[in-house]
Amino acid sequence: MIRKTAILLLAAALVAGAGSLTAQTLNSGLRGPAPLNEEGAAAPMAPNKNTAEREVRNYPEQPPVIPHSIDGYQIDLNGNKCLSCHARARTAESQAPMVSITHFMDRDGQFLASVSPRRFFCTECHVPQSTATPPVSNNFVDVDTLLSRAAPGGRR
Ligand code: HEC
Ligand code: HEC
Structure with a gap:
């Protein structure tokens, strides 16, 4: 019982x-x-941001993020679509910012005539931005904000 x-x-x-x-x-x-015992449908992928507005870097050494879409841009043994606009000789026509001088340096700090092989695969460091709303927000603050907090009478 x-x-x-x-x-x-x-x-x-x-x-x-x-x-x-x-x-x-x-x-x-x-x-x-979706209930815990079921797998929900995957959310559709958000398209990339595609603007002409360059984004602020979070710290000076940051590779700037890519403000435009790079869908279908080829970067391989046969070619580099990015350089068709960002190479030194192409910037007049494209009005794109030139890859910076650091991209011409080999690992010993010697300047080469063209973009260094170690800078060839642009998307190792530069990433396009998604229009998706982040599911978890980020509370990163940059160094200027930290300094203004540390300064006497600074904002808190
Ligand atoms: C059709 C020309 C074109 C191609 C191809 C292209 N870009 Fe761009 N890119 C631009 C222009 C123009 C800008 C300046 C902002 C704007 O007008 O969109 C820019 C901006 C950028 C920036 C921002 C620079 C900064 O200082 O904020 C980065 C990084 C970048 N591109 C990387 C790339 C990479 C990596 C690729 C290849 C995957 C690529 N771009 C392909 C034209 C191009
Ligand atoms: C190993 C990482 C790395 C790779 C690979 C790389 N970059 Fe960069 N890029 C950076 C960093 C870091 C900066 C910012 C500091 C600097 O200029 O070196 C930068 C800066 C830039 C800028 C801004 C220049 C300016 O003066 O505002 C452009 C445009 C750019 N890169 C395009 C490219 C393109 C196109 C490629 C591929 C051909 C590429 N980068 C490959 C790391 C990289």
């Missing part, structure tokens, strides 16, 4: 638990409304 009651109680607790789980998954953030 005692055993039966215990089992019934356990079953009731499980049902209640399942109920609250469903409620939880319904308003859960990252995985969306």
Whole structure:
């Protein structure tokens, strides 16, 4: 008898638990409304940002992010689409910023006549930006903000 009651109680607790789980998954953030035992449909990929506005760098050494879309741009043994606009000789026509002088240096600091092989694969360092809203926000602050906080009477 005692055993039966215990089992019934356990079953009731499980049902209640399942109920609250469903409620939880319904308003859960990252995985969306799909129940825990099912795989939801993948969200559609957001397109890349595609603007002419250059973004502020978060620190001086940061490779600037790419403000325009790079869909279908080839970078391989046979060619580098990026250099068709960003190479020194192409900038008048493209109005793109030239790759900086550091991109001509080999690892010993010697300047080469053209872009150094170690700077050839642009997207190792430069990345396009997605228009997706980040599911988790970021609280990074740059050094200027830190300095203004540290200064006497600075903002907090
Ligand atoms: C059709 C010409 C063209 C091509 C191809 C191109 N870009 Fe650009 N890029 C530009 C122009 C023009 C700008 C300046 C901002 C604007 O007008 O969009 C720019 C801006 C940038 C910037 C921002 C620079 C800064 O100081 O903020 C980066 C980084 C960049 N491009 C990298 C790339 C990479 C990497 C590729 C190849 C995957 C590439 N670009 C291909 C024309 C081009
Ligand atoms: C190993 C990392 C790396 C690779 C690979 C690389 N870059 Fe950069 N790039 C940087 C960094 C870091 C900066 C900022 C500091 C500097 O200028 O060196 C930069 C700066 C730039 C800038 C801004 C120049 C300016 O004066 O505002 C452009 C444009 C650019 N890169 C384009 C390219 C293109 C196009 C390629 C491929 C041919 C490329 N980069 C490959 C790291 C890289």
